[in-house]
Amino acid sequence: MTLDKLLVIAAALFCCGLYTVITRRNAVAVLMGVELILNATNINFVAFSFFLHRMMGGQIFAVFVIVLAAAEAAVALAIFLRMFSTTGTVEVDAANELKG
Amino acid sequence: MIRYAYIIPLLPLASFFINIAVGKRLPRKGDWLSLATILACLAMSVGIFLEVFRAYDPNFKYHVVTPWLTVGDRFTLNVGILVDNITAVMLLVVTGVSTLVHLFSIGYMHGDPRYNRFFAYLSIFSFSMLGLVLSESFFFIYVFWELVGLSSYLLIGFWFEKKSAADACKKAFIANRVGDFGFLIGTLIIFVTCGVLGYDQVFQAIGEGKLSGTLLTIAGIGIFCGAIGKSAQFPLHVWLPDAMEGPTPVSALIHAATMVAAGVYLVGRVYPMFTPDAFLFIAYIGFITLFIAATIALTQNDIKKVLAYSTCSQLGYMIMGLGVGGYTAGLAHLTTHAAFKACLFLGSGSVIHAVHSQDLREMGGLRKKMPITFVTFLIATLAIAGVPGFSGFFSKDMILAAALEFGMKNPHHYILFFGALFTAGMTAFYMFRLVILTFFGAPKDHHKYDHAHESPPNMWVPLVVLAIFSFSFWFKSPFVEKGWFQTLITKPATVANIARSPAAPAPMEHAAVMAPAPEVVSAVSHGTSAPAGTPHAASPAVHGESPEGASHGETPAGAARGAEAEHEAHLAHKAHAYAMYSSVAVGALGIFLAFVVYSLGWIDPVRVMSALKPLHTFLQNKWYFDELYEATVIGGSKALSRGLAWFDLHVVDGLVNLAAQLGVFVSFLVGKFDNYVVDGAVNGLASATIGGGSILRRLQTGKLHHYVFVLAGGALVIFLIKAF
Numbered sequence: 017m018t019l020d021k022l023l024v025i026a027a028a029l030f031c032c033g034l035y036t037v038i039t040r041r042n043a044v045a046v047l048m049g050v051e052l053i054l055n056a057t058n059i060n061f062v063a064f065s066f067f068l069h070r071m072m073g074g075q076i077f078a079v080f081v082i083v084l085a086a087a088e089a090a091v092a093l094a095i096f097l098r099m100f101s102t103t104g105t106v107e108v109d110a111a112n113e114l115k116g
Numbered sequence: 117m118i119r120y121a122y123i124i125p126l127l128p129l130a131s132f133f134i135n136i137a138v139g140k141r142l143p144r145k146g147d148w149l150s151l152a153t154i155l156a157c158l159a160m161s162v163g164i165f166l167e168v169f170r171a172y173d174p175n176f177k178y179h180v181v182t183p184w185l186t187v188g189d190r191f192t193l194n195v196g197i198l199v200d201n202i203t204a205v206m207l208l209v210v211t212g213v214s215t216l217v218h219l220f221s222i223g224y225m226h227g228d229p230r231y232n233r234f235f236a237y238l239s240i241f242s243f244s245m246l247g248l249v250l251s252e253s254f255f256f257i258y259v260f261w262e263l264v265g266l267s268s269y270l271l272i273g274f275w276f277e278k279k280s281a282a283d284a285c286k287k288a289f290i291a292n293r294v295g296d297f298g299f300l301i302g303t304l305i306i307f308v309t310c311g312v313l314g315y316d317q318v319f320q321a322i323g324e325g326k327l328s329g330t331l332l333t334i335a336g337i338g339i340f341c342g343a344i345g346k347s348a349q350f351p352l353h354v355w356l357p358d359a360m361e362g363p364t365p366v367s368a369l370i371h372a373a374t375m376v377a378a379g380v381y382l383v384g385r386v387y388p389m390f391t392p393d394a395f396l397f398i399a400y401i402g403f404i405t406l407f408i409a410a411t412i413a414l415t416q417n418d419i420k421k422v423l424a425y426s427t428c429s430q431l432g433y434m435i436m437g438l439g440v441g442g443y444t445a446g447l448a449h450l451t452t453h454a455a456f457k458a459c460l461f462l463g464s465g466s467v468i469h470a471v472h473s474q475d476l477r478e479m480g481g482l483r484k485k486m487p488i489t490f491v492t493f494l495i496a497t498l499a500i501a502g503v504p505g506f507s508g509f510f511s512k513d514m515i516l517a518a519a520l521e522f523g524m525k526n527p528h529h530y531i532l533f534f535g536a537l538f539t540a541g542m543t544a545f546y547m548f549r550l551v552i553l554t555f556f557g558a559p560k561d562h563h564k565y566d567h568a569h570e571s572p573p574n575m576w577v578p579l580v581v582l583a584i585f586s587f588s589f590w591f592k593s594p595f596v597e598k599g600w601f602q603t604l605i606t607k608p609a610t611v612a613n614i615a616r617s618p619a620a621p622a623p624m625e626h627a628a629v630m631a632p633a634p635e636v637v638s639a640v641s642h643g644t645s646a647p648a649g650t651p652h653a654a655s656p657a658v659h660g661e662s663p664e665g666a667s668h669g670e671t672p673a674g675a676a677r678g679a680e681a682e683h684e685a686h687l688a689h690k691a692h693a694y695a696m697y698s699s700v701a702v703g704a705l706g707i708f709l710a711f712v713v714y715s716l717g718w719i720d721p722v723r724v725m726s727a728l729k730p731l732h733t734f735l736q737n738k739w740y741f742d743e744l745y746e747a748t749v750i751g752g753s754k755a756l757s758r759g760l761a762w763f764d765l766h767v768v769d770g771l772v773n774l775a776a777q778l779g780v781f782v783s784f785l786v787g788k789f790d791n792y793v794v795d796g797a798v799n800g801l802a803s804a805t806i807g808g809g810s811i812l813r814r815l816q817t818g819k820l821h822h823y824v825f826v827l828a829g830g831a832l833v834i835f836l837i838k839a840f
Contacts, residue, residue, distance in 0.1 A: 038824050039821070111818070111820070112819060
């Protein structure tokens with residue numbers, strides 16, 4: 017197991033997440049894409065921390081990110097609920113009221 | 117009593133305020149209040165006069181002042197009163213005539229709708245005149261002077277419903293204002309040069325030389341201008357005949373005791389400050405007035421107009437008397453004239469009251485119907501005609517003598533005497549014409565004659581009292597050479613051109629015809645008649661510039677001066693004798709002619725009239741003075757006003773309009789600038805913002821994918837930039 021392989025896995029995971037966020041219309045799916053991106057970064061944090069510094073900073077940061085992701089999911093899902101009650105859908109394309 | 121003299125003017129003032137405020141609700145509409153206050157004034161005046169008379173001192177003077185207004189440490193305006201012999205006499209004249217006029221008015225004004233106001237006005241008139249007489253400075257005499265003007269305006273225009281009365285009061289006021297302006301200028305000259313306004317202070321300052329030469333002459337003439345207005349002298353005499361539009365008691369008051377007397381009193385009061393040139397001016401103004409007015413009086417048919425012009429003429433005598441150096445003469449005529457002219461006016465009022473007409477052509481034969489009025493009127497007429505034994509003889513004679521003496525010293529001015537003498541004859545003639553047309557002969561209008569009746573006692577009592585005072589023994593007993601009047605009222609020393617001379621009355625005065633101070637006379641002959649051929653100019657002691665030529669010969673510095681004084685006295689005596697004989701002769705001639713023409717009918721007045729048609733028309737129209745003023749002064753004023761109106765309308769308004777149009781034009785430009793430049797900038801900014809916004813809004817699609825795509829793209833770009 018080398019750093020390079022881990023970075024490739026993380027990059028692949030990041031690309032999958034990005035692709036999901038860009039292509040999916042359902043807000044929940046978009047949120048899932050965001051989770052993938054976050055986890056890709058988590059892998060990077062842990063990998064760099066393990067291979068380069070021999071310290072626990074990266075791991076700790078990754079834990080923070082997981083907590084953050086949980087909180088983000090809670091807030092995002094609450095927003096989607098409000099959105100659904102207002103517009104009757106959770107399609108992100110429907111939320112275009114800020115369009116200039 | 118004299119200590120309380122300040123109360124005298126205050127009483128009528130109080131009466132005025134009470135009457136004007138609540139007079140209508142007082143019992144009898146307040147006439148008793150005015151009468152009571154003026155009676156109290158009369159009583160006090162009599163007391164003061166007796167006090168002065170008991171002192172019998174030509175230099176008697178009671179003078180109190182108290183500071184009233186202090187301006188820094190430079191100038192203090194005093195308020196005070198001055199009572200000397202003239203004041204005492206004038207107080208008596210004013211209050212006496214005023215009282216009788218009040219009494220007469222109760223009958224005459226009975227039933228008038230503004231009865232109480234009439235008495236209020238009479239009170240303020242008395243107040244003004246008494247204040248004028250008692251004032252001790254130029255400032256206060258000017259204040260009261262204007263008050264007299266105001267109250268005369270109120271009284272002349274009392275029946276203001278009549279247009280003629282309303283016009284007459286305006287005319288009187290304006291004519292007086294013209295004169296008062298001169299007075300003001302004179303006073304201001306005095307104030308500027310001397311810095312004080314009290315008579316004594318001013319005379320002292322002039323004596324010290326603070327004001328002299330031409331400026332002093334101008335100041336004197338300026339002050340005399342006030343007298344010209346008030347005393348109805350030549351250029352401004354036109355108001356007086358018109359003032360007849362007022363109620364007859366007012367005419368009596370104005371013409372006898374108050375208003376017209378004010379001018380003569382003023383000249384007498386400031387007598388020491390006149391220069392010889394000013395005296396000459398005064399004398400000629402008086403002379404012109406007395407002659408013109410008498411000629412007009414010859415032809416008038418309105419009883420009051422005749423009397424008005426006779427007043428004018430008599431005032432001319434007084435002024436001329438003062439001007440030629442007859443100080444005592446002028447003031448004596450003022451006093452005697454007050455009595456007999458008041459009597460004549462009140463008598464004419466009684467006649468008018470009886471026949472309800474003022475036209476002489478509708479009267480006649482009233483002698484039998486109104487015996488008391490007739491007798492008193494006749495006595496007053498004899499007095500004004502200068503018949504010996506009556507008061508007019510006493511005073512007019514003195515004036516003529518003064519004029520003759522002046523002529524003897526200055527042969528260039530003989531015309532003053534002969535003109536005045538001729539006018540004395542005319543006076544006798546027109547006054548007897550009046551008496552004959554009114555009281556003698558057959559009644560011309562039987563309807564009016566039948567209704568005529570003697571006036572009630574409160575109207576004829578004043579007549580009788582005034583007639584009694586028209587005898588000369590009140591002023592001078594026929595058995596003494598010099599009456600009390602001549603003793604008490606003596607000419608004050610002149611202060612003009614003289615360095616600090618004590619005020620010395622001349623004891624050698626004969627019949628009060630005081631020679632004008634020698635230097636005065638010589639300066640006159642010096643200044644006006646170049647050859648200086650008079651005997652006096654040759655004498656060494658008399659020279660206008662010599663400062664020690666001041667005294668009147670009382671303190672002769674040398675034999676020459678003594679001889680001079682003796683010569684003066686001799687001259688005066690001679691002048692007096694000549695003047696007396698000639699005036700009696702002329703007066704008798706005038707009376708005789710009047711009877712010949714109007715009573716005996718030896719000469720038909722109508723034929724004389726038609727023979728002298730142009731002259732008669734000229735005189736009947738009062739020398740066309742009104743027309744002359746209408747054409748010159750009034751027409752000039754109107755033309756000037758029209759010119760100024762044109763100027764206003766075209767030039768001033770044009771400028772204003774031009775400025776306005778310029779303003780409009782500039783505003784137009786500014787408006788355009790606002791509209792296009794300022795608003796353009798603001799709108800341009802706004803539309804630029806809108807345009808920019810509408811372009812930029814396209815970036816904000818609202819599609820989450822776009823944002824994320826751009827985000828990722830951006831990150832990729834940054835990565836690529838970093839990588840290479």
